[in-house]
Amino acid sequence: MARRLINCVVNGDETDFLCEDGDSLLDSLRNEVGLTGVKEGCGTGDCGACSVLLNGRVTCSCLVFSPEADGATITTVEGLADGDHLHPLQECFLEGAALQCGICTPGFLVAAKALLDANPNPTESEVRYGLAGNLCRCTGYDKIVRAVLEAAAQMREANV
Numbered sequence: 001m002a003r004r005l006i007n008c009v010v011n012g013d014e015t016d017f018l019c020e021d022g023d024s025l026l027d028s029l030r031n032e033v034g035l036t037g038v039k040e041g042c043g044t045g046d047c048g049a050c051s052v053l054l055n056g057r058v059t060c061s062c063l064v065f066s067p068e069a070d071g072a073t074i075t076t077v078e079g080l081a082d083g084d085h086l087h088p089l090q091e092c093f094l095e096g097a098a099l100q101c102g103i104c105t106p107g108f109l110v111a112a113k114a115l116l117d118a119n120p121n122p123t124e125s126e127v128r129y130g131l132a133g134n135l136c137r138c139t140g141y142d143k144i145v146r147a148v149l150e151a152a153a154q155m156r157e158a159n160v
Helices: 025-032 088-095 105-118 124-130 142-158
Strands: 004-010 013-019 051-054 057-060 073-075
Touching: 013 025, 025 051, 051 105, 057 105, 088 105, 088 142, 105 124, 105 142, 124 142
Parallel strands: 004 073
Antiparallel strands: 004 013, 051 057, 051 073
């Protein structure tokens, strides 16, 4: 099978990688681009661990063929921080102990970023709904929801 060259913007940087037509974006991001923050939880789009922003929309990267990303803009969990300065969501997840094993955390962070970009002042119900595509086997979700609400408050206060 012939490999094809994909050109896209990943976390703000022009990125090229080679893939085969049947390669998932998840596998290409991890194996070709080296972004291991994108996790494979289920491989069927049911858990959200592999969530990325693809052209601004939360997308399970395990369900996207890599060639579909040609010309796209992709944000992974690695793209949330600004250099050594963590995104407020990342800070709040750490401070609020909203993570345990870490497999689901990148997907939750990406989904939460998309939620707060669209709605900077969500209710608890809106946070729960916005994160409904992400599953965690370790926590009871309350710390995750509280961390997102705290980050939203901090971001509003700082005008981020």
